[in-house]
Amino acid sequence: MGMTLAAKIIARAAGRASVAPGEIVTCAVDLAMIHDSGGPRRVEPILKRLGVGIWDPGRVVLITDHYVPATDDESRRIQDITRRFAAEQHITNFYDQQGICHVVLPERGHLRPGMFVVGGDSHSPTGGAFAAYMFGVGATEMAGVLATGEIWVRVPETIRIEWTGRLGHGVSAKDMMLHLCARLGMDGGRYQAVEYVGEGVRALPMQERMTLSNMSAELGAQAGLIEADETTAAYLRSVGAPDAEFAQWRGDADSEVTEHHVFDASALTPQVAAPHSPANAAPVEEHAGTAIDVAYIGACTGAKLDDLRMAAEVLSGRTVAKSVDLVCAPASLRDQEQARQEGTLDVILKAGARLLPNACGICAGYGDNRFGEDVVAISSTARNFKGRMGAASSKVYLGSPYTTAASAIEGRIADPRPYLKGSRA
Template sequence: MDMTLAEKIIARAAGRQSVAPGEIVTCAVDLAMIHDSGGPRRVEPILRRLGVDVWDPAKVVLITDHYVPAGDDESRTIQAITRRFAANQGIANFYDQQGICHVVLPERGHLRPGMFVVGGDSHSPTGGAFAAYMFGIGATEMAGVLATGEIWVRVPDTIRIEWTGRLNPGVSAKDMMLHLCAQLGMDGGKYQAVEYIGEAVRALPMQERMTLSNMAAELGAQAGLIEADDTTATFLESAGVPRDRITNLRSDEGSRVAEHHVFDASVLSPQVAAPHSPANAAPVEQHAGTKIDVAYIGACTGAKLADLRMAAEVLRGRNVAKGVELICAPASLRDQEIARSEGTLGAILEAGASLIANACGICAGYGDNRLGENVVAISSTARNFKGRMGAASSQVYLGSPYTTAASAIEGRIADPRPYLKGARQ
C-alpha cells in the first residue's frame, strides 16, 4: 500500500504495516518536548495526582523560553518549578535559557526523520521540516503522554502544497507562508497534515524549511512535513546525529492526498500581512508607506541564524530611521553567538537595533518590551492577532526579516529588494 509521509510515520509509531486516513490509532511517542509555560507547572500536579513519574526521562526535552528572563516574582517562581521538575524527574535534556524551543530542539540533535513527536506548544509542527511527525498538544494531553508514553491520533488526510520555480532575492519562506495564509485561509489545512514539495522547497536551507513547517499551524494543520534529503542529513549531522540514523524519508509516488495545490515561487513578491491576521497578506506594495514605530526581528519564524543574515544583508552600513525602535531577539543563544562571530549581529546592532533575550518575548506577549498603546509595528513573527504582542490598540504587520529590516530603515513599510544586490523589483 502506497502511503504518504505522514501515514508512514504514524503507522510505524502505531506498530502497524499501514494506516489509512480516518483511522484512530494509539502511537508510541518517540519524544516529548515541553517548555516552562505549559510544562512542569501544568503537568506536575496532574502526575502527582496520578501517582506516577515521567515514563522515560531520556525521551523528554525541557526548555525554558517563555518566562525568560525572569524579571518578576511570577517568572522566578515558574523557573524554579521548571528546574526542580527537571532535577526530580532526571531529565538530562534540559536547556535553560538557551533560546526558543522550536529552534533549540533540532539544533541540539533531538530530531530525525521518521520520529513521532509531541510538543507542548502550537508551533510544534516545526519538527516536520526534518520529516518527523510533530504536533502540538495541551497540558492535559501532555500529562497523559508523560505518564504513559502514548497518545491516540486520528490518521490525517494529507494536503500537498507544491512550490515550483525558485525564490528571487529578497523573498523568503516567510513570504511563501504569508501568501499561503492569504490564499488558503487560516483553516486551509483543515487540521490535517500539510506536505510541502517542489523545486523551491528542495532549494531551501533547513532553517527556511523550519519556517514552512512552523507556520503550518497558521494554516490550521496538525503537522507540516517536508521529505528528508541531503540538506536534512547535512544539518542533522552538524547537530550531532549519526549519519546511519538519518534516512531520506519521503511519500510513496502512488500515495493519495486530499488536495494538491501548486504555487510558483518565481513570481512571488515580498508579502506583508495587515493587522490582525496572517491571512491579511498581500504584496508589500499594497502596504508600502505605512508609518511604523517599532520593527521587531524575533521569534522562531523570524530570528534564526538564516533570518538574522537576511536582516543584516539589508541593514549593513545603514541606519534605522529616526523615531523607529528596532528590536532584535535572536531565536537561540547558539545562533546569536554564530551571528556575532561572523559579523551578522554587529551589522544589525550598528544599524541601531537593541538586543534582547533569546526567548519568545514580544511574539507571545511576554517580557518588558510588549507593544504599548497605539504602537504600529512590523514584525518577523508568525502571528499578529489583536493584543497578542501587547496593547489591544497596537497594530502589527507581519513581514520577512528582509522586509522588517527595510521598513526599519525607511520608518515605514518598505520593499526590501532595492536594498539587495541582484534583486528583481
C-alpha cells in the first residue's frame, strides 16, 4: 500500500521510512512562521521562563501583518515588541509591513515541496499549495517549536477531494471552497489532511491553489495539500527559491484515504455565503439583488495579485455604485506594486475603490476600517463570522473577487459573468 502526500512528508520529518494514520511521531520542523499578533508578545515570555532562545533563527520567519498600521498605543507597543524580538533573536527573515503572512511567506521563496512547516495562525494550511505539510498552532506549542525545533503530531487520515473538468470564466478557487464548505460543512476535514487532486486543481495557477489550501481551515482540516508539479516549480523559480525536487511529492495512486469526494469544476457557478458562516454558501442567484453598503477586496484569500486581476476584469471601464464603498487591501506590497505596474490597480482605483494598507485589517477585525452597525457587506475574505469584521449587527456575505467587484458595480449582490467577455451566465 502506498502513502498519501501527508504521510510522505511527515515520515521524512520524523526520520522514518513510513508512517501510518493514528501514529504519534515527533517531527523535525523545517520552518516556523510567526506574526505580530500571536508571535513575540506571546512566545517571548514563555521562552524567558524556560531560559532558552530560538533553536535556529535561520528557520524562523517573522511577519508583521495584524497590527499594521499601528493605530493606537497598544498596536505601537506590539510592533515595538516584534521588532525588538527580531533583533535580539537574530531573525534575519523578518518582513515588516510587507503584507499578510500567508502571501509574504511563499512570495519570498520560503516554501518548497516536502517541507514540514508550523505556523502561528489558523490559515497556515496555505503552505499545502506547495506540497508542504503546514499547519497552525497556538502560542504555547509555537514556543515549544522555537525552543526545540520539534513538535509531535498524530499522523492524520487523508480526505481526497477531486475536481474533474475546469472552472468556467468568472468562477474561481474561492467558489470551489465555498461550495465545499456548504457540501461538507465546517468540520468536513475533521482535523485530518485534505488532498486536492484532479484536472480542475492542476489547471489552477499557484495563487488560486493557495486559496484552496488556505480555506482547508474552514473545512476543519489540519492541512490542505496539493501535489507538486511544473506549475509549482515555475512559481518557485519566479520568486528565487532554491531548486527543489518535486516529482516525489504527490500521493501514491494506491494510497488509502478515509473519504474520496468528486466534484465537477466545469459545472460550478459563482457562489455566495450568507451571514454568518462560509457553510451558508449557495449559487449567487440565491442572494442576487441583496443590497450592500460595502464591497471589500482583501485578505489572503481575496486580494492576491490574481484576485486583483479578477476584480479589475469586472471593474474595467465601469464605476462603483454611489451607494457602495469599495475598499481594496492588496494582500502584499509586492502584489500591490506588480498590480500598479501592469495597470490592474489603476483600473480598480478608477472604478472608485479606496486603497487600504497591505495587512489583515478588516478580515481579522483589526484597524480603523471595520464594519459599522447594520452594515451589509460582500467580502472576498475566508470568514464571515458574526462580529469578526466589525459590529455584531453587521452582515457579511462572502464571494470571489469577481463577485465582489460585480456587486460593487450594481450596489447589490450580482453574478459577475455578464461583466466578463466570453463568459456564459
